[in-house]
Amino acid sequence: MARTIVDIHVIQTVPPSNLNRDDNGSPKTAVYGGRRRARVSSQAWKRATRNAFGELLDPSELGVRTKQVVELLAEEITRQDAALADRAAELAEAVLTAAGIPLAAPRKKGAANESKFLLFLSARQITGLAELAVEAGHAEGKPAIDKASARARADREHSVDVALFGRMVADATDLNVDAACQVAHALSVHAVDTEYDYFTAVDDHKDKDDEEDAGAGMIGTVEFNSSTLYRYATIDVDRLRDNLGDDDATTRAVETFTRAFVASMPTGKQNTFANRTLPDAVLIVARQTQPINLVGAFEDAIKDNVNRIATAIGNLAGHARELHTAFDEQPVAAWAFGVGDERVAPLTELAQRTTFEPAITALGALVGERLGQ
Amino acid sequence: MSTLLLRLGAPLQSWGTTSRFVRRNTDRAPSRSGILGLLAAAQGRRRTDPLEELLDLRIGVRIDQPGQLERDFHTARSRDGATSMPLSYRFYLADAVFAVAIEGEYALLEGVQQALRRPVFPLYLGRRSCPPAGELLYGIHQQSAAELLAQHRWLASPWVQKSHRRPTVDLDIVTDCAPGTDGAELVQDDPISFDPQHRRYGWRTIHIGHVTIPNPVYQPARAGAAEPHDPMAAFEGIA
Numbered sequence: 001m002a003r004t005i006v007d008i009h010v011i012q013t014v015p016p017s018n019l020n021r022d023d024n025g026s027p028k029t030a031v032y033g034g035r036r037r038a039r040v041s042s043q044a045w046k047r048a049t050r051n052a053f054g055e056l057l058d059p060s061e062l063g064v065r066t067k068q069v070v071e072l073l074a075e076e077i078t079r080q081d082a083a084l085a086d087r088a089a090e091l092a093e094a095v096l097t098a099a100g101i102p103l104a105a106p107r108k109k110g111a112a113n114e115s116k117f118l119l120f121l122s123a124r125q126i127t128g129l130a131e132l133a134v135e136a137g138h139a140e141g142k143p144a145i146d147k148a149s150a151r152a153r154a155d156r157e158h159s160v161d162v163a164l165f166g167r168m169v170a171d172a173t174d175l176n177v178d179a180a181c182q183v184a185h186a187l188s189v190h191a192v193d194t195e196y197d198y199f200t201a202v203d204d205h206k207d208k209d210d211e212e213d214a215g216a217g218m219i220g221t222v223e224f225n226s227s228t229l230y231r232y233a234t235i236d237v238d239r240l241r242d243n244l245g246d247d248d249a250t251t252r253a254v255e256t257f258t259r260a261f262v263a264s265m266p267t268g269k270q271n272t273f274a275n276r277t278l279p280d281a282v283l284i285v286a287r288q289t290q291p292i293n294l295v296g297a298f299e300d301a302i303k304d305n306v307n308r309i310a311t312a313i314g315n316l317a318g319h320a321r322e323l324h325t326a327f328d329e330q331p332v333a334a335w336a337f338g339v340g341d342e343r344v345a346p347l348t349e350l351a352q353r354t355t356f357e358p359a360i361t362a363l364g365a366l367v368g369e370r371l372g373q
Numbered sequence: 374m375s376t377l378l379l380r381l382g383a384p385l386q387s388w389g390t391t392s393r394f395v396r397r398n399t400d401r402a403p404s405r406s407g408i409l410g411l412l413a414a415a416q417g418r419r420r421t422d423p424l425e426e427l428l429d430l431r432i433g434v435r436i437d438q439p440g441q442l443e444r445d446f447h448t449a450r451s452r453d454g455a456t457s458m459p460l461s462y463r464f465y466l467a468d469a470v471f472a473v474a475i476e477g478e479y480a481l482l483e484g485v486q487q488a489l490r491r492p493v494f495p496l497y498l499g500r501r502s503c504p505p506a507g508e509l510l511y512g513i514h515q516q517s518a519a520e521l522l523a524q525h526r527w528l529a530s531p532w533v534q535k536s537h538r539r540p541t542v543d544l545d546i547v548t549d550c551a552p553g554t555d556g557a558e559l560v561q562d563d564p565i566s567f568d569p570q571h572r573r574y575g576w577r578t579i580h581i582g583h584v585t586i587p588n589p590v591y592q593p594a595r596a597g598a599a600e601p602h603d604p605m606a607a608f609e610g611i612a
Contacts, residue, residue, distance in 0.1 A: 003491070022446040023460075030443050031467045032384040034532055041445060042502035065452040118451055118458065173569035182495045184504050187384055234504070236495050289491045293504040295384055299530055326508070 002370040004237035004332070005291050006254060006363065008261055009283040011189070011312050011338075013228045016197075017275035019268045020044040026194055026223045033299040035191035038227035042183040044266045045231065049183075050161050052260035061249070063122045063159035067114040069096060070103065072121075074112065076130035077137070084137045089113075091133040094143045098150035099129065100172040120167040122159030129153050151175075156245060160253045163243035164235070180240035181233060181257060182291070188227035189298040189312045190305070197222045222272060228280070228308050230298055230316070233261050234291035237367055247371045255364040258284065262356070280309045281338030283316065283347055284359055285331045286366055292329065294319055310343045317346035324350075333366055335359040375479040376521045377486055378511035379408075380528045382470040385443070386498035387463065390562040390574075395461040399442070399499065402434045402547045403471055404562035406574055407499050412475075412485050413567070417493025420567040428564070431476040433518035435584070436545045438529040440469025465503070472511075472528050474518035482513050522546050523584045534590045539609070541585050550580035 018027045020040045030039045053062060066072065073092035078085045089112050093103060102116045121129075132150060136143040155175055158167075166179030203217030235257060241250045265276050285292075297319030302311050323329065334351030337359055338344040344353065354362070387399040388407045409427050418424070443465045449458035475482065489496070489510060497503050511528075514521050527534060527542055550557050563575035 005495075022444075028445065030385060030465070031441055033530065034468065034536070037384075041447070043447065043449075067451070067456065118456070176569060178494075179501065182497065182501055182504055185385055185502055232504070234495060239494070291495050291504065293383075293506045296507040299506075300532065 002373045003288045004367060004370045005287045005289075006235040006237060006258070006367070007285040007287060007291050007293075008231075008233045008235075008258055009285070009294055009316060010231040010262060010279045011228065011281045011309065011316060012231060012277060012279040013309060014226060014275045014277055015273065016195075016224045016226045017269060017273040018222065018224045019266045019275070021223070021268060027225050029192065029194070030185065030187065032187055032295075033301055035301040036193075037190075037301070038188035038192045038225050038229065040186040040229065040231075040266060042185050044268070045186060045261070045264070046165060046183050048264040048266040049257065049260045050165065052264040053161055053256060056256045056260060057160060057252075060123045061160045061252075063120050063162045064126070065118050065120045067116075067118055068112070069101070069115045069119050069121065070112040073126060073130055073133065076126050077133050080130055081134050081137070084134060087137055088133075091137050091143055092130075094136065095129050095133040095145050095150055098145040098147045099154045100147070100151060100175070101154070101169070102172070117169060119169065120162050121154065122157060122162055124157040124159070125154055128157070158243050158245075160244070160249065160256065163240055164253060164257055177243055178239065180237075180243055181235045183233040183261075184231075184293060184295065186229040186231040187295065187298065188225075189230050189315070190228065190302040190308060192225045192227050194223050194225050197224060222269070224269075224273065228302075228312055230295060230312070231261075232293050232295060233257075234293075236291075237371070241371060247368065250371060251364050251368040254367045255360050258363060259356075259360055279338065280340075281313045281316075281336065281344050281347060282356075282359075283320070283334065283336045283351055284363060285320075285334040285351070286363065287329070287331050289329065292320075292323060294323070296323075310340075313338070313343055314346045317350060320350055332370075333362070335362060374476065374515065374517050375482050375513050376516055376518050377475045377477075377482040377513050378521060378525060379473040379475065379489075379509055380437075380470065380507070380511055381473055381498055381505060381509070382438075382528075382530070383498050383503050383506045385465040385467055385500075385503045386440075386469055387465045387500040387503060389464075389499065390560050395459050397461065397463040399464045399466055400560075401439065401466065402436055402545075403473060403499070404560070405432055405577065406562040406564040406567075408432055408434075408473055408475070409564050410567060411496055411498075412488070414494040414496060415485070415488040415492035417488075420569055424564060424567070426477075426481055429477060430481075431518055431549060433474040433476070433522050433549075434547045435472040435474070435522045436469075436547070437472050437527055438468065438470035438533050439545075440466040443467045463500075465500075468530075470529050470533075472522060472525060474521045474525075476518040479513065486510060486513060519546075519548060524586070526589055527586055531590070534588055537588050538591070540588055540591045540593070542588050543583050543585050546582045546584055547579050548582065550578050552578045554578065554580055556580060 074088035167177040200216035201218040206212040336347035336351035565573040
């Protein structure tokens with residue numbers, strides 16, 4: 001199997017917005033190249049990406065992250081064998097305990113026990129654990145469940161999102177899954193200052209009443225900034241294949257992640273700012289040596305606000321070309337797409353110019369071919 | 374004696390050695406466990422694999438560009454949004470650059486260098502969301518780590534070198550030292566095992582020293598040219 005790494009670079013402009021805020025309500029920032037930049041944390045964009053999976057994948061390929069595993073498993077046991085409905089909760093607890101998942105009393109009275117930690121199980125793992133519980137339910141006496149087989153069912157056939165983003169179970173570390181994708185914090189390619197929007201909210205009722213004063217019902221401020229972001233993520237296809245255990249599933253996961261990472265947007269203050277944009281330019285590079293983060297292209301903050309997007313795309317292409325030359329790096333394949341032929345032109349020296357869907361299809365085909373090798 | 378030189382630079386890095394619970398700190402320089410972890414990841418060692426000969430490597434870190442501390446406020450919720458997990462604070466070093474000298478047997482360092490060029494697991498600087506940026510490998514040199522760090526050119530970003538405006542620069546160097554050395558500090562970052570079942574770190578003593586090296590971009594003022602007015606000049610060198 002040929003070693004495959006997929007790098008995704010995105011240049012994306014967002015208008016006034018507050019995608020990801022800190023505990024004071026300010027948009028997150030970080031200093032880079034000596035200038036303060038807008039920042040959207042990797043976690044925020046990973047959540048947006050994962051939320052998009054819901055529309056792109058069948059629920060059977062996804063995982064559920066919850067503490068209510070007993071309830072969830074009991075439902076599946078009942079679905080598999082209605083005769084066991086009365087004992088479903090007991091069987092669910094037995095199979096989870098055998099798998100080494102610690103349980104605790106629920107916070108709500110009368111509810112089923114919960115796992116001590118948020119658990120991330122794939123639909124196939126829940127089905128598998130339920131099968132084991134049903135088997136044990138049919139046997140005579142107290143349900144006896146083999147620890148090794150329970151553990152195995154919780155530790156294989158991960159869902160696409162677990163395989164990509166990983167899983168951590170603090171009390172049962174051998175159930176951990178190392179993530180196959182890596183997402184960097186998005187940073188603006190230019191310096192930003194946080195701005196403040198002072199607002200007044202009018203009390204409609206007061207407004208109609210002549211007797212009332214003319215004051216606002218409420219005043220406040222909302223912080224925001226607008227920025228052109230550089231976003232970067234990389235998928236380690238070989239690790240993903242290890243986690244999923246299936247070539248076709250791996251190809252589909254690569255396609256889905258790429259599609260979702262490119263087109264998703266965190267929901268922070270979305271209704272206030274309607275900042276839902278699509279990228280200005282996207283560069284997808286398949287490599288066989290190592291992932292390459294091109295953020296160095298923006299260490300010198302772009303000062304000219306007139307051609308900011310075009311300059312950003314030009315800098316990205318220039319930096320990639322220089323790095324490739326310096327390190328004799330030869331990508332296996334690369335695709336670029338974006339808005340405006342002239343603007344995206346610098347990327348065509350590195351990559352094949354295409355559009356969104358054909359790029360994903362070509363990427364999927366390449367990954368499938370390399371997995372088969 | 375051979376020493377492999379790395380440059381660790383990225384918008385964000387985080388090197389925690391004392392983090393517990395919801396406050397995830399960073400030290401001001403890469404930790405020994407973090408650097409050995411980086412090498413082990415490149416070689417494709419899993420967390421449960423023994424670290425073996427990596428543990429014999431001697432490491433010196435020079436703080437070429439100290440960067441600044443950033444605090445990240447972090448919330449987490451269950452998939453359905455119903456359960457909120459504890460709020461956490463994560464600290465990062467933004468805009469920092471480190472020269473890391475790794476001293477050991479030539480053959481081992483050569484292998485490590487190959488592995489870093491084609492890493493089995495993706496590399497990151499202390500935290501997964503901090504992939505390295507720019508050039509990482511600066512070759513194997515026939516010197517000790519201390520000699521190399523005392524001599525090798527300044528690796529800070531061009532904008533930092535330009536704004537320094539002095540012929541030389543003083544840099545902090547973090548090296549191992551014998552317990553009982555004057556000014557020694559204790560850190561618990563000597564990895565014994567990365568196995569998530571029983572992660573263990575030993576204590577080691579470190580010494581923070583200084584070196585003075587030339588600023589490669591320094592341009593002396595031409596003789597006779599008037600000194601440009603710099604009202605801040607009087608404060609340079611303070612703190």
